[in-house]
Structures are given as structure tokens and as C-alpha cells.
Amino acid sequence: VACSQEEKLWDTMKITAYVLGTGLLIFTALMNSVSWYLGNIWDTSGHFWQTTWLKFYYLFDGKEWTIFLIGAALVPSLAFWGFNGILMVADVTGKPTFITRYRIQLGKNDPVDSKRLRQAIYTALCNQFLISLPMLVPMFYIMKWWGNTFSKELPTFHWFLVELSIFTLIEEILFYYTHRLVHLPLLYKHIHKKHHEWTAPIGVVSIYAHPLEHLLSNTLPVMTGPMIMGSHIVSITAWFSLAFITTSISHCGYHLPFLPSPEFHDFHHLKFNQCYGVLGLLDYLHGTDTVFRQTKAYERHRVLLSLTPLSESIPEAPKKAE
Numbered sequence: 001v002a003c004s005q006e007e008k009l010w011d012t013m014k015i016t017a018y019v020l021g022t023g024l025l026i027f028t029a030l031m032n033s034v035s036w037y038l039g040n041i042w043d044t045s046g047h048f049w050q051t052t053w054l055k056f057y058y059l060f061d062g063k064e065w066t067i068f069l070i071g072a073a074l075v076p077s078l079a080f081w082g083f084n085g086i087l088m089v090a091d092v093t094g095k096p097t098f099i100t101r102y103r104i105q106l107g108k109n110d111p112v113d114s115k116r117l118r119q120a121i122y123t124a125l126c127n128q129f130l131i132s133l134p135m136l137v138p139m140f141y142i143m144k145w146w147g148n149t150f151s152k153e154l155p156t157f158h159w160f161l162v163e164l165s166i167f168t169l170i171e172e173i174l175f176y177y178t179h180r181l182v183h184l185p186l187l188y189k190h191i192h193k194k195h196h197e198w199t200a201p202i203g204v205v206s207i208y209a210h211p212l213e214h215l216l217s218n219t220l221p222v223m224t225g226p227m228i229m230g231s232h233i234v235s236i237t238a239w240f241s242l243a244f245i246t247t248s249i250s251h252c253g254y255h256l257p258f259l260p261s262p263e264f265h266d267f268h269h270l271k272f273n274q275c276y277g278v279l280g281l282l283d284y285l286h287g288t289d290t291v292f293r294q295t296k297a298y299e300r301h302r303v304l305l306s307l308t309p310l311s312e313s314i315p316e317a318p319k320k321a322e
Contacts, residue, residue, distance in 0.1 A: 050154055053234060057152060064150045068140050071233040073133060076240035083245050084203040087252050088117065091202050102254040102309050104266050104297075108200035109253060120198075120208045127207050127214040135219050139227060146230030155232045167225030167239050168279070174221035176277040180288075182213055183276070201269045203248040218247075250278075255300065255310055263301040267292050 060066050090099040091112040103110065143149035155163070182192035191210040198205045207218055222243045226236045249256075250265040268275040274292045275283055283289040292298050296317065300310040 053154055054152060057150075062150070064144065065140060067150060067233060068136070068143070071237040072136055072139070072240060075237050076244050077128065079241040080207075080244040080248060083248050087203040087248070087254070088112075090254075092117070099254055099256065102256050102304075102311075104253055104255050104263065104311065105200040105270065106311060109202060112202055116198075117202075117204075120202070120204050123194075123209070124204050124207045127209065127211065127218075131211055131214045132219050135215070135223065139223055142227050143230065143233075143236075148230045149233050149236070151232060155235055160235055160238070163225070163229055163231055163235055164239065166229060167222075170225040170228070171221040171243070172277055172279050172281060174224060175217055176282040178217040178221065179276045182217065183273070196269065196272060199269055201251040201253055201266065203252040206244075206247040206251040246278075255304055257304045257307055259303070261301045261303060263297045264289075264292070267295070267297045 057067065060070075087099070090096065091109055092114065094100050094111055100110075182188060188196075191213050195205070195209045195213065198208070207214060209218060222240065225231075226239060231239075246260060249260055250262045251269075252262055253266065255262060264275050264280055265278075271291065274289055276288055277283045280289060283292075296314055300314050304310055306313075
């Protein structure tokens, strides 16, 4: 039996490596065609960005630790709290209706409980200052060792797209498996249950977690890519900010027009044992999205390109009378 389990695990790992490798090649090929157009835009504005970076660099006299803190901590934090500040106004007041009418779990957090919200904000701040911020210290020295992070020359637009692709795949792998790990009964009871107190999540809940979970599942998966690639601080700033905003969208509880769909992770909070990843690729490979694929939430799991809420155009099936 043990041999059979080892073979199954090995086969799963080979399939995962094959699919992820193929996915990266396809994604890179698609991005090359898109990046050609975006690259032209970048080329015309490249001088502006390069000049702006040099001005910023010399403003702080090339003090690398200061520049690193601003890029890796301050700017992403402002992006996180700025975005979530808007969402929290909607959560607490129910206005503007342009946001609240796109609520996924109808009738939940309408309005959000203020005591629970304060607790979530307090925990999120503790995780940022007591876990994420200290983790930047070893990261800083790893980036200095690479020697590219504070270069006076910005990376090319095409290289940034390559980095972004690799960062995303690394995050998907690390987050999926550490997330599955904390769902083991013992770890769930003592660690992950805190995050799942919110069956209908809101944006700030994205980093409402036990400190150990915040370290393993939230911080390391996002930090690892730039540390492996030896990325420029500008790339790190863009990636950290993007990661903060996308995880906030995944937890926000609203399926807003023209933004990535949060249905996948919202369903995880609702059902607990489905949809562990970010992209959904590993969930598909491991069969942890089979229930999700049979639901209306799966039909709604797409970018909303109109102003009609998907809860109206694709409503839940009426419950059968007992």
C-alpha cells in the first residue's frame, strides 16, 4: 500500500511539473504577443520611468535599506489599506450601492459586525508589523547578495513580465500546498480555524490569520519568487502591491465589474474543503475543485464585463421545498 501511495504521489508530481511547465510556456507565448504592444508603450515612456527612478534613488542618497523599506513595505501597505479602506466603508455603511449590489453571499455582512471588523483590522496590523516587516530583514540581505535589486538601471518591460509569470507560478505552488497543510485536522484546529471564522470574507480578512499561517501561507509564497530571481526593487514593489490587491479582491465578498473574479476563494470560505489555490490550476490537477465546478458559483467565476451583478444574471437555483 505504501509503495502504491508513493507511486501515486510521484505520478501526481510529474503531472504537476508537466502541466505547470507547459502552462508557463503557453503563458509566456501569449504574453509575448501582448507585451509587444505594451512594450511599445513602455519604450515611449521608458525614459520617464528611468529618470523618475534615478530621482527617487538620489533623493535618498542611495540608502538601500530605506529604499527597500519604502518599496517592499510602505507602498504595498498603502495599496492594501487604501483599497480595503474603500471596501470597509461599503461593508460598514452599505454605501455606495455601486459596490454593495455586487455582494456574492447575499444577506451576509450587511452590514459587517463592527466588533469582528475591529478584531480583523487589529490582527492584520499585527501580522504586518510583527511578521511581514521582520521577514524583510533576511530578504534584504538576500537581495543585496544578488546585487541587482538596487541597480540604477530599471529592468526591461519584457523581463518584468517573465518575472511576473514566475512569481505567480511559485506563489501558486507554495500557497496551494501550505494551504492544504494547514487544513489537516490538527493544524486546522490550532492554526487555520482563525482565518475560517469568516465564512463570508471581507477584504481585510486576507491577512487575518494565525501568525504561523501568515508566515507560511501569506508571506513566504509571495517573497520567494523575487528572492529566487534576484529582482529589482521596482519589480518587488509592483509584485507585492499586486499580490496584496489581488488577495484582497479574492476575499472582498463582492464580484465587481472588470476585476478578477473572487468566486473561487469565496467558495473556499463557504465550503472549506474546495478551492485551495490561487489560480485553480493545482486544484484541477488534484481534484479539489470538483464540487465547485458543479455550482452556480463556478458559472459566475469569470470577469464581469457588464454592470449587471452576476448574482442577478446567474442566480442560485431556488431551494426545494421540504
